Amino acid sequence: xxxxxxxxxxxxxxxxxxxxxxxxxxxxxxxxxxxxxxxxxxxxxxxxxxxxxxxxxxxxxxxxxxxxxxxxxxxxxxxxxxxxxxxxxxxxxxxxxxxxxxxxxxxxxxxxxxxxxxxxxxxxxxxxxxxxxxxxxxxxxxxxxxxxxxxxxxxxxxxxxxxxxxxxxxxxxxxxxxxxxxxxxxxxxxxxxxxxxxxxxxxxxxxxxxxxxxxxxxxxxxxxxxxxxxxxxxxxxxxxxxxxxxxxxxxxxxxxxxxxxxxxxxxxxxxxxxxxxxxxxxxxxxxxxxxxxxxxxxxxxxxxxxxxxxxxxxxxxxxxxxxxxxxxxxxxxxxxxxxxxxxxxxxxxxxxxxxxxxxxxxxxxxxxxxxxxxxxxxxxxxxxxxxxxxxxxxxxxxxxxxxxxxxx
Amino acid sequence: xxxxxxxxxxxxxxxxxxxxxxxxxxxxxxxxxxxxxxxxxxxxxxxxxxxxxxxxxxxxxxxxxxxxxxxxxxxxxxxxxxxxxxxxxxxxxxxxxxxxxxxxxxxxxxxxxxxxxxxxxxxxxxxxxxxxxxxxxxxxxxxxxxxxxxxxxxxxxxxxxxxxxxxxxxxxxxxxxxxxxxxxxxxxxxxxxxxxxxxxxxxxxxxxxxxxxxxxxxxxxxxxxxxxxxxxxxxxxxxxxxxxxxxxxxxxxxxxxxxxxxxxxxxxxxxxxxxxxxxxxxxxxxxxxxxxxxxxxxxxxxxxxxxxxxxxxxxxxxxxxxxxxxxxxxxxxxxxxxxxxxxxxxxxxxxxxxxxxxxxxxxxxxxxxxxxxxxxxxxxxxxxxxxxxxxxxxxxxxx
Numbered sequence: 001x002x003x004x005x006x007x008x009x010x011x012x013x014x015x016x017x018x019x020x021x022x023x024x025x026x027x028x029x030x031x032x033x034x035x036x037x038x039x040x041x042x043x044x045x046x047x048x049x050x051x052x053x054x055x056x057x058x059x060x061x062x063x064x065x066x067x068x069x070x071x072x073x074x075x076x077x078x079x080x081x082x083x084x085x086x087x088x089x090x091x092x093x094x095x096x097x098x099x100x101x102x103x104x105x106x107x108x109x110x111x112x113x114x115x116x117x118x119x120x121x122x123x124x125x126x127x128x129x130x131x132x133x134x135x136x137x138x139x140x141x142x143x144x145x146x147x148x149x150x151x152x153x154x155x156x157x158x159x160x161x162x163x164x165x166x167x168x169x170x171x172x173x174x175x176x177x178x179x180x181x182x183x184x185x186x187x188x189x190x191x192x193x194x195x196x197x198x199x200x201x202x203x204x205x206x207x208x209x210x211x212x213x214x215x216x217x218x219x220x221x222x223x224x225x226x227x228x229x230x231x232x233x234x235x236x237x238x239x240x241x242x243x244x245x246x247x248x249x250x251x252x253x254x255x256x257x258x259x260x261x262x263x264x265x266x267x268x269x270x271x272x273x274x275x276x277x278x279x280x281x282x283x284x285x286x287x288x289x290x291x292x293x294x295x296x297x298x299x300x301x302x303x304x305x306x307x308x309x310x311x312x313x314x315x316x317x318x319x320x321x322x323x324x325x326x327x328x329x330x331x332x333x334x335x336x337x338x339x340x341x342x343x344x345x346x347x348x349x350x351x352x353x354x355x356x357x358x359x360x361x362x363x364x365x366x367x368x369x370x371x372x373x374x375x376x377x378x379x380x381x382x383x384x385x386x387x388x389x390x391x392x393x394x395x396x397x398x399x400x401x402x403x404x405x406x407x408x
Numbered sequence: 409x410x411x412x413x414x415x416x417x418x419x420x421x422x423x424x425x426x427x428x429x430x431x432x433x434x435x436x437x438x439x440x441x442x443x444x445x446x447x448x449x450x451x452x453x454x455x456x457x458x459x460x461x462x463x464x465x466x467x468x469x470x471x472x473x474x475x476x477x478x479x480x481x482x483x484x485x486x487x488x489x490x491x492x493x494x495x496x497x498x499x500x501x502x503x504x505x506x507x508x509x510x511x512x513x514x515x516x517x518x519x520x521x522x523x524x525x526x527x528x529x530x531x532x533x534x535x536x537x538x539x540x541x542x543x544x545x546x547x548x549x550x551x552x553x554x555x556x557x558x559x560x561x562x563x564x565x566x567x568x569x570x571x572x573x574x575x576x577x578x579x580x581x582x583x584x585x586x587x588x589x590x591x592x593x594x595x596x597x598x599x600x601x602x603x604x605x606x607x608x609x610x611x612x613x614x615x616x617x618x619x620x621x622x623x624x625x626x627x628x629x630x631x632x633x634x635x636x637x638x639x640x641x642x643x644x645x646x647x648x649x650x651x652x653x654x655x656x657x658x659x660x661x662x663x664x665x666x667x668x669x670x671x672x673x674x675x676x677x678x679x680x681x682x683x684x685x686x687x688x689x690x691x692x693x694x695x696x697x698x699x700x701x702x703x704x705x706x707x708x709x710x711x712x713x714x715x716x717x718x719x720x721x722x723x724x725x726x727x728x729x730x731x732x733x734x735x736x737x738x739x740x741x742x743x744x745x746x747x748x749x750x751x752x753x754x755x756x757x758x759x760x761x762x763x764x765x766x767x768x769x770x771x772x773x774x775x776x777x778x779x780x781x782x783x784x785x786x787x788x789x790x791x792x793x794x795x796x797x798x799x800x801x802x803x804x805x806x807x
Contacts, residue, residue, distance in 0.1 A: 070432075072435075197472075201471030201472050203471075253528060262529050298528045300525060300526050300530075301525060302480075303498055304482075304487060350498075351496075352498070352761075354759075381432075393754055396434035398434050400432065
């Protein structure tokens with residue numbers, strides 16, 4: 001009965017919604033998705049459609065791509081992928097109370113995640129309360145990850161294979177901003193559920209923070225009862241650019257259960273710095289992020305799982321042509337390049353004192369075409385050099401990736 | 409018109425990219441530069457089995473969630489055998505507890521293998537007081553199907569336990585007890601209820617099934633129906649890995665190709681091989697052997713060049729760790745195969761870690777650490793002019 005009632009309500013609401021759709025009533029912000037205010041504003045800085053008196057605004061983005069990659073002479077052939085279909089729902093509940101959410105379907109329906117679903121209360125521009133599923137503000141990419149904003153098919157390796165983007169958890173926190181002439185100062189701080197022991201017990205065979213994303217229970221209960229603290233301060237000068245400093249840390253292991261001590265408390269700490277700017281005159285967009293990860297790995301565990309990691313990326317995007325093309329009034333053709341590096345295991349072997357490798361270098365020249373600011377067609381050439389733990393000859397991977405991504 | 413021209417250019421570029429796909433991916437290394445890959449002549453069905461084993465061997469990573477430990481040495485096969493080559497000291501394992509031919513007296517307190525690592529919350533094992541021990545660097549695992557397919561008679565034919573020919577070299581098989589699950593080969597020779605071991609540094613393992621099940625159990629703490637006693641508390645527990653998985657890995661190991669010699673027509677390499685034979689290295693490191701029958705046709709009745717005789721030899725005091733296995737004496741070691749030696753650096757992190765425990769950092773050092781039955785050959789090597797030494801080492805590096 002309950003299900004029938006729910007179904008009836010959904011049909012009724014949907015019917016009303018569709019009945020009222022009239023293109024003239026849709027409000028689409030006229031904005032350039034590649035140029036945002038602050039990285040922390042990314043969740044607000046999305047195109048939403050508000051249909052008349054419907055209490056919610058809707059939006060989303062989609063990403064699809066083709067790739068042909070090969071490693072050391074071996075290729076998986078031609079691959080077509082529907083990387084993401086993401087739906088946004090937001091609602092202005094009251095003048096200073098907002099609800100924002102992001103539901104993501106990855107690789108078709110292989111992964112379905114609520115990446116963001118928070119209720120924000122604005123008491124003062126400097127004091128906002130946020131509760132729900134929040135995106136932990138570590139680095140810049142985690143919060144500012146929407147596909148149409150980037151000129152590259154793949155997300156940065158350091159952001160997704162070292163840091164766990166997109167990394168979101170249930171929790172509460174505060175954030176605020178202060179504007180002073182050309183400057184914006186901002187902060188965020190959240191306490192959320194956090195990581196678990198899979199970060200050092202996973203099939204990647206390395207310390208791997210993203211492994212905790214597989215723990216669905218984290219939206220219901222904390223793995224160990226210890227909160228994860230994530231905080232960020234950012235400042236932006238309208239002429240210089242934005243600088244962000246962030247920290248995320250907490251205990252990741254189950255140190256006690258049912259009142260019994262199981263292990264000592266083991267922490268992980270992550271520090272990140274991010275920067276973005278637009279070089280005047282050239283109009284070159286530079287976006288960079290670097291992070292350091294420290295994990296307390298038991299000394300009696302295997303050196304396969306490192307205690308220190310570091311890595312980052314820099315994207316340089318140069319608009320080449322900005323004029324109406326193919327009937328698109330605000331078309332832009334960009335040349336871009338991304339350079340990446342991640343060292344998943346920074347340290348030396350205790351047996352030989354030799355360097356532990358387990359790192360990757362990557363370079364991605366790219367061309368992107370933006371028929372509108374919120375849509376991108378991109379062609380990337382990727383080349384990776386990846387070295388195993390022991391420092392044996394690097395495996396080389398290369399190939400082309402072609403993709404489209406757009407907000408809707 | 410202008411737009412049409414642009415569209416044509418874009419389409420042309422995309423076609424050019426599409427048709428050049430094969431050229432844009434990095435080249436495969438030459439077949440003789442890598443150790444992985446199947447032997448020639450496998451059927452499509454066997455190729456599928458090989459791939460299953462490849463995934464299990466190189467892809468499976470164990471953690472506390474799927475059976476690792478609680479105590480262990482490594483958490484995957486590939487951790488010890490990167491690229492199917494020799495291992496690095498970081499996964500060197502330690503065996504302890506047996507110092508004579510009467511057996512291991514420490515089996516009930518953790519012997520014969522030390523699990524020197526543990527999952528979080530547990531403590532690793534320590535060597536019991538009074539136990540002698542030896543460190544073993546992981547060997548390459550290529551060409552093992554050829555080892556499996558050689559007949560016992562071929563091995564005993566190379567033996568000269570009492571040095572009847574008076575050359576100072578007296579190889580003998582390691583006569584061992586076998587496990588209940590080992591399947592006897594056709595023509596198996598039994599002596600006093602014991603069988604010829606052929607795998608492992610001391611030739612204390614009968615076949616690849618034992619080697620594999622034992623590695624899951626002793627190296628990773630992963631139990632199977634073959635080896636079902638937990639290394640943590642010596643209790644019988646449920647299998648943590650399927651028989652199919654173990655057998656997939658066994659098939660993979662059986663059908664990994666033999667290392668391919670490089671530069672074999674190079675004059676220095678040819679001269680180096682002759683010097684190798686002249687100073688009697690080849691009396692233990694037998695250059696050529698023949699397999700017998702095999703249920704894998706590609707392995708049956710094949711000539712191969714492992715540079716081992718599968719026999720135990722006394723290697724002198726310097727290599728006597730006072731630890732042994734089976735009926736081997738403590739200074740006795742099974743002649744290690746030399747094929748793939750030149751590629752060791754590619755799996756050992758760019759440098760050599762040779763001999764049973766990786767103590768030799770160059771081939772030259774490894775030769776100079778030979779003693780016992782190899783003393784004469786070592787002395788002859790030392791007496792060689794430096795350019796002849798270089799040729800001999802160049803030959804070894806070509807293997």
